[in-house]
Amino acid sequence: MPDAARIGRRSTWGKVLRLGLCLSLAGAGVVSAGDAPGRSAAELMDVVMWNREPIGGPFSLIDHTGKPRRDTDFRGKLMLVYFGYTLCPDVCPTDLQQIGLALEQLGAQAKEVAPIFITLDPERDTRELLSNYVPSFHAQLVGLTGSADAIREAARAYKVYYAKVPVAGWSRYTVDHSSFIYLMGRDGKYLGFLPPGTTAPRIAATLKPYLGVPRR
Ligand code: NI
16 A cells, blocks of 8 residues: 555544544454445544535434434424443443533523434343433433334434444443534534534533524
């Protein structure tokens, strides 16, 4: 491989690692990609960061209380959409905690926001498990799961990369995944994303201009 190409590839991966991926440190081979074959983490990261393709779209999933939920159920609210899985050791819980804190900082205006956590591990993240997990971050947080196909469709719409990575031990696998926080408008249209590691004050400040504004 020519040097330039090699450097280009390395810098793309550097960007991916810094900005968007919740990676296991297992170092084991990836066994299955969540998205359509051929779409790598770097490609999907590029799509999101440079707004190359539409982001968001319909989903039809089950919430942590057992209620079927569609994207259209949240119209009129600002959706904060986050994809992850409950066994994620650090990035997911950290980001969800910051989302919860941001909503607390917004006070009564938090009612205008629908924070949504969509699992990328539907095999293990059952409704029951989510019902124990999401309330610890914020009372408004909605946990969504569904069939592997339904999750794949939602992830595809949001250009989310995810892949199972086998590990030794009881958990059998971890899930590498991109972990952007997507901000969707009251009409369901994509407004932008916040990178992993965004602090609660920054999340609150990003939401603020959209709050208290009547729906057009
Ligand atoms: Ni994670």
